[in-house]
Amino acid sequence: MPFREAETGVPVEALADAEMEMSAEVVPGALVEVGSNPEWETRDLVVPRHYLALNLDPEPLELERRGAGGIVRETLMPKSFWVNPPGRPFSHRVARKNRFGLIALKPDLVTRLTGREEMETMLAYGVADPQLYHLTRALIGEVRAGFPGGLVFMQSVVTALAAHLVRNHGVEPPTRPSVQGGLTQQQTNRVIDFIEARLVDDITVEDIAAEAALSAGHFSRLFKAKMGETPYRYVMRRRVERARTLLDHGDRRVGEVARRIGFSGTSHLTRQFKHHFGITPSQFQQEARR
Incomplete structure (x- = not known):
């Protein structure tokens, strides 16, 4: 995970003592990790990505963070998240060993997949979001199984996660693109021809969406409205x-x-x-x- 000092930008191995179970860049710009960490203390670190930390322990995780008014105590219930915006400094102290899952998405990846420029996530602790949890578990499960669904499945899940992040955890919830009119017949023909020609390749939703000159998230909605199934299906x-x-x-x-x-x-x-x-x-x- 690319932690850096907030003031100097110097890389920091903040998880150097963690026991990592898995770490994979599932698509370029999307990192998934699972591990266990002993008691943990950080000061003024940043991650240059949308950062989602999931409590995988069966009991609540208590942590202290340094806020504007001093020390603030936060609780992450099982299956809940800490969501941190790209470049937002954080100072934390966790007093016991904990098991975690991490998702880190580069801002330019979220922009490409959703069409949302300069999207910023809201800082939040103890986020209980079942859909976000299931998407995260789907990515973890796919990595554990050795990527049986291939890149197109992984891209579909990352696209859905990015769209959910924008829609539910953005500073300004975006206006949902209208599907009225849907894909034109020319766009549909181009997309179908592209899929047939590349069927044996490990194509992504982003690759397919580029044929229609649309972002992956917008294209996926229009494609499903037109064809009755997602691009992956x-x-x-x-x-x-x-x-x-x-x-x-x-x-x-x-x-x-x-x-x-x-x-x-x-x-x-x-x-x-x-x-x-x-x-x-x-x-x-x-x-x-x-």
Whole structure:
């Protein structure tokens, strides 16, 4: 995590004593970490990102922070967040070991994904936000599992998290873009052609949105209104449909087809195939040969 001294900008290893379970830049500009830290004290540190710290302990976490009027005591209940704006100095003291999850989003990433210029998050402690919690857990779970959903899934979750952050934790809640009129037919055709041409690649929602000249967050809403499913669901459905065609026309192994279509492995294809068609790829091949 890129901590820095507020006054000098010198990097600080504020989590040097932490036991890190995982740390991954899930998409460029979005960092996810999980770890445990002994008692912790910081003074005038900043993080140049939107910073969300989640209490993963089963009991409340008590911390002291230095405010304008002196020492302020804050409580983070289980599953609640401390949300800190980019570049906002903080001085904290935590008197016991604690288990945490961290999400850190670069401001330019949030701008690209949401179309919101110069968005600033509100400083808040003990934020109980079920949707933010579930999105954070989805990112943590995906990293733990070895990224089975691929980059397009990870990009979708990060986009949803960025949009939620802007909508619910921005200093000035943005006006929700109107979906009236939706995507033009030309935009839709460009997007569909792009997806079909890049179906086997690890494309992101941001890549697809660029074909329509829209931010990822705005595009995702318009795409769902037009197509009835999110970009991630559409891409996954088309991959599975193409896999079915390959399995039906040839004697290819399931693992070979999974690799050709861009799945992370046989189990990933099998799980998605069964979700869409109700049977496994092997069962489909057996029925096709009868």
